[in-house]
Amino acid sequence: MKKIAIIIPAYNEEKAILGVIEELHKLLENIYFILDIIVINDCSTDNTAKLIAKSNCIDLHLPINLGIGGAVQTGFKYAYEKGYDFAIQIDGDGQHPPHEIPKLLAVAQEKQADVVIGSRFIDKKGFQSSAARRLGIQYFMWLNYFLIGKKIKDTTSGLRLINRKVLKVVYDYYPDEYPEPESIILYALHGFSIAEIAVTMRERQGGVSSINTFSAIYYMLKVSLSILYTYIRIKFQHTK
Amino acid sequence: MGRIQIITISVNLLFLCYVIWLIIKGKLREEYSFVWIACTAILIFFSFWRDGLTYMSELFGVYAPPNLVFTGAIFAIFIYLLQMSVVLSKLYAQNKQLAQELALMKQQMANKPISAKNTVHDENNNDLP
Numbered sequence: 001m002k003k004i005a006i007i008i009p010a011y012n013e014e015k016a017i018l019g020v021i022e023e024l025h026k027l028l029e030n031i032y033f034i035l036d037i038i039v040i041n042d043c044s045t046d047n048t049a050k051l052i053a054k055s056n057c058i059d060l061h062l063p064i065n066l067g068i069g070g071a072v073q074t075g076f077k078y079a080y081e082k083g084y085d086f087a088i089q090i091d092g093d094g095q096h097p098p099h100e101i102p103k104l105l106a107v108a109q110e111k112q113a114d115v116v117i118g119s120r121f122i123d124k125k126g127f128q129s130s131a132a133r134r135l136g137i138q139y140f141m142w143l144n145y146f147l148i149g150k151k152i153k154d155t156t157s158g159l160r161l162i163n164r165k166v167l168k169v170v171y172d173y174y175p176d177e178y179p180e181p182e183s184i185i186l187y188a189l190h191g192f193s194i195a196e197i198a199v200t201m202r203e204r205q206g207g208v209s210s211i212n213t214f215s216a217i218y219y220m221l222k223v224s225l226s227i228l229y230t231y232i233r234i235k236f237q238h239t240k
Numbered sequence: 241m242g243r244i245q246i247i248t249i250s251v252n253l254l255f256l257c258y259v260i261w262l263i264i265k266g267k268l269r270e271e272y273s274f275v276w277i278a279c280t281a282i283l284i285f286f287s288f289w290r291d292g293l294t295y296m297s298e299l300f301g302v303y304a305p306p307n308l309v310f311t312g313a314i315f316a317i318f319i320y321l322l323q324m325s326v327v328l329s330k331l332y333a334q335n336k337q338l339a340q341e342l343a344l345m346k347q348q349m350a351n352k353p354i355s356a357k358n359t360v361h362d363e364n365n366n367d368l369p
Contacts, residue, residue: 036354040343053352056354057354058347058352058354059347059350059352060343060344060346060347061343061346061347062339062340062342062343063339063342063343064335064339066336066339066340070336070339070340073340074340074343074344077340077344078344078347081344176336
């Protein structure tokens with residue numbers, strides 16, 4: 001039986017995290033997999049630590065705040081070390097409905113995809129984010145398309161599945177800040193097959209986005225640069 | 241020897257003593273002290289050889305000797321700042337790794353009971369990097 005790790009990075013998610021874990025447990029009742037819930041508390045300043053310590057999940061507590069990339073990577077490291085076949089990353093704020101998880105698994109197994117990304121923009125259903133954010137997401141789609149020749153519509157989606165082959169790569173390197181668009185480049189250049197499927201997302205149930213208006217410009221610049229650096233680094237490694 | 245020479249030389253020597261004291265006290269690592277000692281040595285050298293600055297300016301084609309000092313000093317500072325960023329980046333990476341391993345270890349130590357379908361498996365982890 002396949003072993004699946006659900007990885008939930010949580011930073012100050014006291015309002016939503018228990019709801020997410022509960023929903024996942026309901027999902028567990030009618031799924032034929034070994035499925036573990038791994039919550040990474042990224043040194044939250046609210047009650048997240050206490051809440052997840054008491055709930056029925058594997059709780060990892062970072063002693064310092066590493067940001068989303070470092071937190072997710074902690075989960076990936078756990079999943080790789082414990083021999084999981086798949087790792088599925090979902091947000092701790094309730095944006096990603098757990099009932100979409102079986103869809104990701106089905107695609108990973110049927111289409112033999114190494115990476116499966118849940119996308120808001122294929123069926124254009126559910127929460128679609130603001131126009132400004134969609135513009136940013138599209139910019140990354142074109143940047144990635146230009147570099148790897150593959151169109152991933154929802155480049156910032158945090159609902160993803162990766163298999164064990166990919167886990168081995170992200171064990172060693174995973175971007176720190178705003179890892180989503182950059183990791184797509186990483187996966188593509190390592191030769192992993194990426195599938196994107198339609199999912200319906202909700203508006204966050206609590207907490208705040210890791211990207212606010214003031215840091216939007218920094219975000220765009222930082223991620224663009226990171227994508228280019230990653231592209232050059234991996235291209236260079238492969239030709240060496 | 242001019243008054244300014246005496247001032248610069250004594251200030252430089254004091255600075256050198258301070259750097260050495262920091263190393264002895266273990267507050268500064270030897271590899272970072274190197275650049276400070278080298279800078280002080282250069283300054284002391286030119287304090288003694290006052291015409292040296294004019295000579296060097298002519299050699300590089302700089303009209304006003306102080307400009308050479310500023311250009312050289314700013315360049316050195318930039319290089320050193322870049323070096324500091326490299327050191328910081330390395331520290332950040334090491335710090336991150338430590339934090340992650342600590343989190344993983346704490347989880348292992350806690351031995352938290354997890355219900356039926358939510359089980360931790362220890363087999364299959366023989367292909368670790």
